[in-house]
Amino acid sequence: PHVTRRAEYTPPDWQVPEIALDFALDAAATRVKATLHVQRGDLHQRPLRLDGASQTLLSVKVDGVAVNDWTLDGETLVLPLSGSAHVIETEVEIAPERNTQLMGLYASGGNLCTQCEAEGFRRITYFPDRPDVLSRYHVRMSADKARYPVLLANGDPIAAGELEGGRHWAEWRDPFPKPCYLFALVAGELAVNRGSFVTMSGREVELGIWVRAADIDRTHHALDALKTSMAWDERVYGREYDLDVFNIVAVDDFNFGAMENKGLNVFNSRYILADPDTATDYDYDAIAAVVAHEYFHNWSGNRVTCRDWFQLSLKEGFTVYRDQAFSADQGSAAVKRIEDVRGLRASQFPEDAGPLAHPIRPDEYQEISNFYTATIYNKGAEIIGMLATILGREKFRAGTDLYFDRFDGTAATCEDFVASLEDASGIDLTQFRRWYGQAGTPRVTASLHHTEGSGRAELVLAQRTPPTPGQEHKLPLVLPLRIKLFGAETAQTVAPEQTILLTDAEERIVFEGVTERPVLSINRGFSAPAILETDRTAADLAFLGAHDDDPFARYEALQQLMLDTLVAAAGNNRADTAAVVKAVAGTLADATLDPAFIAEAVLLPSESFIGDQMAVVDPEAIFRAREALRREIGRTLEADWRAAYDESQATGSGYVYSPEAKGLRRLKSVALGYIAASGASDAAALAFAQFEAADNMTDRQSALTTLVAGDSAERIAALDIFYNRYSDNALVLDKWFSVQAMAPRDDTGAMVAELLRHRAFTLTNPNRARALIGAFGVNQRAFNAVDGSGYRLLAEQLIALDRINPQTAAKLIAPLGRWQRYDAARGGMMRAELARIVKTPGLSKDMFEQASKSLD
Numbered sequence: 001p002h003v004t005r006r007a008e009y010t011p012p013d014w015q016v017p018e019i020a021l022d023f024a025l026d027a028a029a030t031r032v033k034a035t036l037h038v039q040r041g042d043l044h045q046r047p048l049r050l051d052g053a054s055q056t057l058l059s060v061k062v063d064g065v066a067v068n069d070w071t072l073d074g075e076t077l078v079l080p081l082s083g084s085a086h087v088i089e090t091e092v093e094i095a096p097e098r099n100t101q102l103m104g105l106y107a108s109g110g111n112l113c114t115q116c117e118a119e120g121f122r123r124i125t126y127f128p129d130r131p132d133v134l135s136r137y138h139v140r141m142s143a144d145k146a147r148y149p150v151l152l153a154n155g156d157p158i159a160a161g162e163l164e165g166g167r168h169w170a171e172w173r174d175p176f177p178k179p180c181y182l183f184a185l186v187a188g189e190l191a192v193n194r195g196s197f198v199t200m201s202g203r204e205v206e207l208g209i210w211v212r213a214a215d216i217d218r219t220h221h222a223l224d225a226l227k228t229s230m231a232w233d234e235r236v237y238g239r240e241y242d243l244d245v246f247n248i249v250a251v252d253d254f255n256f257g258a259m260e261n262k263g264l265n266v267f268n269s270r271y272i273l274a275d276p277d278t279a280t281d282y283d284y285d286a287i288a289a290v291v292a293h294e295y296f297h298n299w300s301g302n303r304v305t306c307r308d309w310f311q312l313s314l315k316e317g318f319t320v321y322r323d324q325a326f327s328a329d330q331g332s333a334a335v336k337r338i339e340d341v342r343g344l345r346a347s348q349f350p351e352d353a354g355p356l357a358h359p360i361r362p363d364e365y366q367e368i369s370n371f372y373t374a375t376i377y378n379k380g381a382e383i384i385g386m387l388a389t390i391l392g393r394e395k396f397r398a399g400t401d402l403y404f405d406r407f408d409g410t411a412a413t414c415e416d417f418v419a420s421l422e423d424a425s426g427i428d429l430t431q432f433r434r435w436y437g438q439a440g441t442p443r444v445t446a447s448l449h450h451t452e453g454s455g456r457a458e459l460v461l462a463q464r465t466p467p468t469p470g471q472e473h474k475l476p477l478v479l480p481l482r483i484k485l486f487g488a489e490t491a492q493t494v495a496p497e498q499t500i501l502l503t504d505a506e507e508r509i510v511f512e513g514v515t516e517r518p519v520l521s522i523n524r525g526f527s528a529p530a531i532l533e534t535d536r537t538a539a540d541l542a543f544l545g546a547h548d549d550d551p552f553a554r555y556e557a558l559q560q561l562m563l564d565t566l567v568a569a570a571g572n573n574r575a576d577t578a579a580v581v582k583a584v585a586g587t588l589a590d591a592t593l594d595p596a597f598i599a600e601a602v603l604l605p606s607e608s609f610i611g612d613q614m615a616v617v618d619p620e621a622i623f624r625a626r627e628a629l630r631r632e633i634g635r636t637l638e639a640d641w642r643a644a645y646d647e648s649q650a651t652g653s654g655y656v657y658s659p660e661a662k663g664l665r666r667l668k669s670v671a672l673g674y675i676a677a678s679g680a681s682d683a684a685a686l687a688f689a690q691f692e693a694a695d696n697m698t699d700r701q702s703a704l705t706t707l708v709a710g711d712s713a714e715r716i717a718a719l720d721i722f723y724n725r726y727s728d729n730a731l732v733l734d735k736w737f738s739v740q741a742m743a744p745r746d747d748t749g750a751m752v753a754e755l756l757r758h759r760a761f762t763l764t765n766p767n768r769a770r771a772l773i774g775a776f777g778v779n780q781r782a783f784n785a786v787d788g789s790g791y792r793l794l795a796e797q798l799i800a801l802d803r804i805n806p807q808t809a810a811k812l813i814a815p816l817g818r819w820q821r822y823d824a825a826r827g828g829m830m831r832a833e834l835a836r837i838v839k840t841p842g843l844s845k846d847m848f849e850q851a852s853k854s855l856d
């Protein structure tokens with residue numbers, strides 16, 4: 001396979017400052033005429049090379065004259081040119097309705113749309129498909145008016161008109177030079193929810209959310225989120241929107257969450273459509289976060305783009321950091337941080353510890369689509385967060401201002417970003433840069449020593465990053481650790497919070513004036529993305545779980561207490577479950593706490609997170625230990641759960657999307673789960689009553705999830721009712737599939753096998769494939785069934801999906817790559833499935849890279 005290497009970057013031979021595109025749109029056969037104004041780069045005689053894929057070349061002209069001295073090198077069009085500037089015209093034909101990969105121009109729900117990041121533009125026309133070739137685009141589209149009444153592209157609309165034969169046309173111009181991965185067009189039958197936003201300099205921007213007419217009432221939340229995001233980016237980063245229009249289109253078939261095309265974002269409809277009856281609080285939050293994320297890309301990604309795809313985290317890590325801060329500002333920052341860290345631990349930590357580990361700025365790739373990972377996005381965001389902590393708010397803002405100023409209109413690198421922060425702050429980031437090149441999650445050990453009566457405490461910190469594929473030896477990183485000491489008797493502060501920069505392999509920090517036994521609160525706010533190992537006792541953790549004034553650290557202490565107990569129980573060791581029950585009781589009873597925080601803090605760690613702490617993961621033992629502890633917490637505190645459940649019902653009538661109402665619904669759902677776990681005889685009836693009475697999807701789905709975990713008659717009834725009620729709503733049906741695939745049941749594997757044959761299941765829609773296959777892959781117990789049936793099922797589906805949509809398939813392989821973490825029998829079966837995938841004839845580049853690397 002061809003490997004692209006970061007070290008081999010060279011600037012483009014030719015630039016294309018202007019491009020005109022003319023699309024004669026048709027689902028079966030679209031004609032694309034492209035006019036490229038090309039300019040030769042520094043002193044070279046090399047021909048013009050234009051990337052292409054899956055298209056039929058009809059004609060080529062140079063400076064208005066048809067030529068035939070071109071050649072095809074694979075799918076690359078090679079044109080010998082003599083001068084320093086030329087006009088190249090090509091005409092090609094493409095077939096959107098046969099495009100099942102959903103890259104380039106494709107059909108979704110009868111409409112036509114594009115997806116060009118990372119390398120989809122080459123499937124539309126011949127062009128240097130790399131992010132450092134920036135062009136001004138002029139786009140003309142013509143299409144059948146009845147079928148495609150709406151014609152949208154990047155930038156601002158400039159003209160439109162009628163044609164003979166029931167066709168019409170529209171022209172759009174984008175004045176901002178952009179790489180071709182940001183090109184977009186949409187043609188179809190769409191309704192619009194319009195809004196407007198007045199920018200900080202007083203310009204009015206017309207906003208539009210375009211969807212199927214039947215979905216228009218489900219666009220208000222997204223439109224509100226867009227306006228809030230625009231105001232936030234002005235207030236927090238000083239970034240103003242720059243075109244007269246900003247459009248978002250929702251499509252049902254989409255490989256990812258959404259795409260930040262300049263002025264014309266295209267979204268997976270699951271991140272746009274919401275009303276209380278069909279979307280959960282989680283969906284509402286995700287919609288606001290993704291709308292914000294794509295909007296923020298207008299500066300972090302579009303105005304300043306990436307020089308090459310190795311710099312992907314430059315835009316993605318930074319933009320995730322920005323969207324996380326935005327979401328934190330909309331509600332409980334503490335709960336948002338807990339959710340983000342939980343997500344990081346669920347997907348990025350395992351990636352960093354497995355065969356696909358890579359730095360946030362990788363050194364090589366076979367297929368760039370495989371690098372849209374939790375590492376690039378979420379670890380990337382953590383690294384920006386550490387920079388913000390080290391610089392402090394004002395210097396960080398000065399640094400981002402300088403970065404946007406310096407690189408506006410250009411394609412930049414991660415180094416450009418760090419250098420801007422360094423120049424603006426005067427802070428040396430030399431050692432910090434290691435985070436960009438080194439993979440793996442650092443492990444930090446912390447032990448606190450105190451001699452009674454000495455007034456002194458000494459904290460010994462050490463860091464070590466385990467080897468990752470291709471990186472045997474690791475260097476010490478810069479870890480900003482927010483630390484505080486509490487007195488064990490008084491719960492008073494004995495050493496105020498400070499941020500320690502751990503830079504060496506080992507360091508000692510001395511605290512004076514420590515008058516009582518100190519308890520260590522460390523990595524407060526999860527200030528560094530590390531795995532902490534401390535010598536704190538269960539009593540210390542329970543103490544912090546009750547007293548720490550940093551909400552994240554308080555949550556973390558409770559989680560650690562639970563984790564230690566569950567790992568011991570799963571390993572058949574003595575486990576002090578009573579301490580966990582007591583800590584949960586105390587948290588639940590603490591009236592000073594936000595219900596949303598309580599709901600997160602009393603949840604047991606996931607099965608996979610427990611497994612991550614074990615030398616060899618034993619899925620059955622973990623499941624049993626976790627269920628037993630859930631039962632004990634449920635039974636012992638049954639009266640408290642019922643009280644919490646009843647109190648949380650008091651959310652008033654009608655669905656309100658507010659942090660308070662969300663928190664109460666979340667606590668209600670956690671309480672319901674514990675009541676069911678207690679084995680109470682009325683639990684199924686209670687859940688079913690909630691299911692039936694619910695006036696919103698959050699309550700309905702949580703009741704369904706609880707019912708599906710048990711064996712009551714209500715389970716079947718609820719699944720049927722849910723299916724029938726929502727059989728015409730694809731996004732809600734996805735939930736129906738996922739809830740069953742994630743169920744903690746003995747027969748989940750068999751159920752999933754049956755659901756694969758369900759008439760509503762299809763591999764051609766990525767959301768549906770992810771809802772069933774993706775959800776099954778993260779069901780730790782069902783997927784790791786001892787007979788290997790889960791591994792077989794996943795491998796078969798991935799092979800089938802790879803023929804349709806390689807990108808989506810390759811993303812779902814991660815669970816099979818965890819074979820080193822399991823016993824020899826399971827590991828062997830996982831490897832056998834990976835080997836089977838690798839040997840499949842006609843396998844995509846995407847899948848080959850992921851499967852073959854997973855075997856190593």
Ligand code: HT7
Binds near residue numbers: 115117369
């Ligand atoms: N920048 C966008 C990435 C994206 C993408 C990547 C590969 C294949 C399909 C894709 N669709 C969108 C999304 C984002 O981070 O905002």
Ligand code: ZN
Binds near residue numbers: 315316
């Ligand atoms: Zn992004």
